[in-house]
Structure formats: C-alpha cells, structure tokens
Amino acid sequence: MKNKLLAANWKSNMTKDEAKAWFEEVSKSNIPNSLGIVIFPPFTFLDFLDFLIKANNLSFKLGAQDISPFDLGPYTGEVSAHQIKEFADYVLIGHSERRSNFNESNELVNKKIDKALLVDLIPIVCVSNLDQVRSLSPGNFIIAYEPIAAIGTGNPEDPKTVFSMVSQIKQIKNADVLYGGSVNENNIKEYLDIENISGALVGGASLDSKSFTNILKNAI
Ligand code: PGA
Numbered sequence: 001m002k003n004k005l006l007a008a009n010w011k012s013n014m015t016k017d018e019a020k021a022w023f024e025e026v027s028k029s030n031i032p033n034s035l036g037i038v039i040f041p042p043f044t045f046l047d048f049l050d051f052l053i054k055a056n057n058l059s060f061k062l063g064a065q066d067i068s069p070f071d072l073g074p075y076t077g078e079v080s081a082h083q084i085k086e087f088a089d090y091v092l093i094g095h096s097e098r099r100s101n102f103n104e105s106n107e108l109v110n111k112k113i114d115k116a117l118l119v120d121l122i123p124i125v126c127v128s129n130l131d132q133v134r135s136l137s138p139g140n141f142i143i144a145y146e147p148i149a150a151i152g153t154g155n156p157e158d159p160k161t162v163f164s165m166v167s168q169i170k171q172i173k174n175a176d177v178l179y180g181g182s183v184n185e186n187n188i189k190e191y192l193d194i195e196n197i198s199g200a201l202v203g204g205a206s207l208d209s210k211s212f213t214n215i216l217k218n219a220i
Pocket of ligand 1: 009150151152153180181183202204205
C-alpha cells in the first residue's frame, strides 16, 4: 500500500442531514493527499455520500460496513456484493461488534470475504486475536487489528504491543494491517508511525467533523 489508509467507521450513527453537514465542514479543511481516506457509512447513505463526495470534489472512497455471505436472491435484509459494488470500493468484514452481537463465526467471515473478492471489493477484515488470523482463508485483503479492550473505550493498546501483534499477524498472513481502537486526533500520529502499520480504522472520533479534520491534519 503506497499511502497510509485512514478508514472512518461510522457504525450505526448519523442521519442524512448530519452526514451532509459533516461533509460540508470536512470539505472546507485542508485534506492531505498523502492519505487514502475511506468512509464506511450505514448502507442507507452510500448513494448519498457518493453524491456528496463528487459534489465537494473530494477524493474519498466509500466502503460498506458489512456484506451478505449470499449472492443476489431471496435473502431478506441482506445486501449482496454486487449491490455494494455499485457504490463502494471497500467492505468491512468481521468487525468485533458483528462477531459478538450477531454471532458471526470465522466460517461466515470467510464466506463474506469470498463474496467481496469475487466482485473486486477490497475487504478490510477485522481481527482481535491471532486465532482469528489463522482461520482466514487465502486471498488478497487488508486486515484491521482491533483489540476488543481498545474499541470505544478511550484506552488504545500501547504502540509497542500493537507493533508486536502486527508483526505476529504478518507472519501468519502477508497483508497490509491497520490498527483500530480508540484512535483520535491526539494519538493518530503515534499509531501511523508504528513501523509495520499501513493505516488506522477510526470509529467514534470520526463522527465529529472537527475531530475528524484534526485527525487528518495530525496524521501527517
Ligand atoms: P473506536 O472504534 O475508534 O470508537 O474505538 C474503532 C472500531 O470499532 O472500528
């Protein structure tokens, strides 16, 4: 990966009006072109954000927060790879909130990765331990290392431990690895500077436009 990747996971947050206001604010700021920026909104805003990105002349990419393990067809409530591909380049798979709240297994995660790769979506596969890494089928994708204790708690894992975990992940699977878990405007640089890190996955701190623009500013 040439540029460091900054991925913003909005989770189940934001209304359409809030998303519009967020883009208006963020587009006024100086956005470093040495960063790859991907926004992961709820499915319902993908189309609207695609419009806003173009209207504001931004080079942001879009991603979906999940994907169906099935093809198009009779799967009520699911959004399939082909449908996501119309609006997005990336997809998050196996986030710990899906693994814990929706009982997503390693097997399901692998099915989703397969579906994404078939349509050339770039999966960002979230893992919080090495067993989850060992269970991944072969394929070309990005990994986000997100220790559970660091997600949404304001307690990021210390950079030395992150470096060691990412080194072990890379021994198991040759992939670009992002760090996620309580990344914010004050610590972003410290995490992006870790030698074996290809970027960061930011949740809570990406929701506020001011805090997000500060993350971009402090990232370089
Ligand atoms: P957080 O979330 O930045 O709010 O800790 C990260 C994530 O869950 O992807």
